Amino acid sequence: GAGVSQSPSNKVTEKGKDVELRCDPISGHTALYWYRQSLGQGLEFLIYFQGNSAPDKSGLPSDRFSAERTGGSVSTLTIQRTQQEDSAVYLCASSLAGGPGYGYTFGSGTRLTVV
Amino acid sequence: SQQGEEDPQALSIQEGENATMNCSYKTSINNLQWYRQNSGRGLVHLILIRSNEREKHSGRLRVTLDTSKKSSSLLITASRAADTASYFCATSNRDDKIIFGKGTRLHILP
Numbered sequence: 001g002a003g004v005s006q007s008p009s010n011k012v013t014e015k016g017k018d019v020e021l022r023c024d025p026i027s028g029h030t031a032l033y034w035y036r037q038s039l040g041q042g043l044e045f046l047i048y049f050q051g052n053s054a055p056d057k058s059g060l061p062s063d064r065f066s067a068e069r070t071g072g073s074v075s076t077l078t079i080q081r082t083q084q085e086d087s088a089v090y091l092c093a094s095s096l097a098g099g100p101g102y103g104y105t106f107g108s109g110t111r112l113t114v115v
Numbered sequence: 116s117q118q119g120e121e122d123p124q125a126l127s128i129q130e131g132e133n134a135t136m137n138c139s140y141k142t143s144i145n146n147l148q149w150y151r152q153n154s155g156r157g158l159v160h161l162i163l164i165r166s167n168e169r170e171k172h173s174g175r176l177r178v179t180l181d182t183s184k185k186s187s188s189l190l191i192t193a194s195r196a197a198d199t200a201s202y203f204c205a206t207s208n209r210d211d212k213i214i215f216g217k218g219t220r221l222h223i224l225p
Binding site: 004031033041042043045048052056057089091093103104105106107108109 | 157161205213214215217
């Protein structure tokens, strides 16, 4: 597609439920990133996929969070047993090569509200 | 953990004036990027400066990088109402992971 697509754009869920957030990167982009942004805050790195390499999961806040990227394209971020502190905007970005010299294209995000 | 830290946290200026935002970081970098965010949603890439570059221009934007001081500045000249947004610096090092600062909220007054 022309840009990075995220779905859903908004998600309200009850505390304790599982949620799945989807990211469709730009076709051909090998690097894919997930970030989380709480209200009025900066972006918190969650996870990074680069080609077929093992993902960098160092930013995942707990074992309730997981992500996968199938076929080097679409990625799904899963949050199990959601808590109220998980409420945030979840942003996905992709990059052509993931290396120096390339900017990153962001999706519009998924606003997750846990009630 | 945050790598970049923007200064000031918030800035209000009159339309037509220049806006300067600063970013400091802690470790060595491959490049530094500036992004704009409107309405708390997706970020728009503005400009990228490599670690071996000192200054870069793009339209009304001017970015400087001082690797000895581990700092960068973003200058927006002749500001417009549409420049009202949050601005983030982001650094990338050898592992290609980009880390963002907390941002500067810029408000252009009419």
